[in-house]
Amino acid sequence: MQPLIPILLLASLWTTCAEAGDWCYQSQFTCDRQCNAPEKWSEVNDNCKGRFQSPINVVTRKTLKDERLTPLQFDNYQQIFRGAIKNNGHSVEVGVPHLSTVSGGRLPGTYKAVQFHLHWGNNGGPGSEHTIDGEQYPMELHIVHMKQQYTDLKTALSDSEGVAVLGFFYERSNSVNRRYDPIINALKSIRTTNENISLPPISLAQLIPTKQNLTSYYRYKGSLTTPGCTEAVIWTLFESPIPLSRDQLRAFSDLKFNDGKAMVGTFRPVQPLNGRQVYRSGGPVLLTSSTFIMAAMVTALALSQLN
Missing domain, CATH: 3.10.200.10 (Alpha carbonic anhydrase)
Structure with a gap:
């Protein structure tokens, strides 16, 4: 899973940087590249907070x-x-x-x-x-x-x-x-x-x-x-x-x-x-999850012991 950026860190970035312009992805956002990261897309279009x-x-x-x-x-x-x-x-x-x-x-x-x-x-x-x-x-x-x-x-x-x-x-x-x-x-x-x-x-x-x-x-x-x-x-x-x-x-x-x-x-x-x-x-x-596979194996084992 992609690690989530803590909300406080995002808040600090937006406090120290000037107002952003065009929308961008989080990977693009820096103080030198002032753009609206996903958390601020509603600044670009109001629909984004729907x-x-x-x-x-x-x-x-x-x-x-x-x-x-x-x-x-x-x-x-x-x-x-x-x-x-x-x-x-x-x-x-x-x-x-x-x-x-x-x-x-x-x-x-x-x-x-x-x-x-x-x-x-x-x-x-x-x-x-x-x-x-x-x-x-x-x-x-x-x-x-x-x-x-x-x-x-x-x-x-x-x-x-x-x-x-x-x-x-x-x-x-x-x-x-x-x-x-x-x-x-x-x-x-x-x-x-x-x-x-x-x-x-x-x-x-x-x-x-x-x-x-x-x-x-x-x-x-x-x-x-x-x-x-x-x-x-x-x-x-x-x-x-x-x-x-x-x-x-x-x-x-x-x-x-x-x-x-x-x-x-x-x-x-x-x-x-x-x-x-x-x-x-x-x-x-x-059923790709190892949890499901393990459950199936346990069930099969239990059934074999009953026979």
């Missing part, structure tokens, strides 16, 4: 199973396209032609893909925005969609259910994920803000787990995770992680923020639930 903000920590034992959360329908996710990858000063972003859509799984309509971007830590360390039972993964992918009837994201965000974001976690693997070669290889060409380069032909399907590994997910209502923090997002967080090698994860830390600092720690801290319910799909729950 009650239904993202990301959140998903406490699995408090999630509610919803049988209506059936497997999502992915259409044209296999479609090959040539996109451009850009360093936008806060992350890397790839625009997507509005051909790929997602529906079903209790989404209130069909949503078309707009773009995808990523959030990461420092050299492969903890960096996901959402956490599961307090576990922070190395990186998180967000595929942003808007309702099919809208033509731009700004208009979609005026609808309380106008945007659907699919979130995917990454895990460190001992082997290289060749499906990500186009993304990883392009990073060296976009190290500074506003640099962009065309990608080789790719598809959204090659970047995410296979269809059979997309049945288990969490669902909740939240917001954008950067200013303006608009609360118009239906979040779907998939349990099955995407493997990347250590070097692949580390490659993202070679990028630079718009202030020239190393682009690391590009995540917003988790936000309060404020009474929201997190639902889980009817798919099989992935």
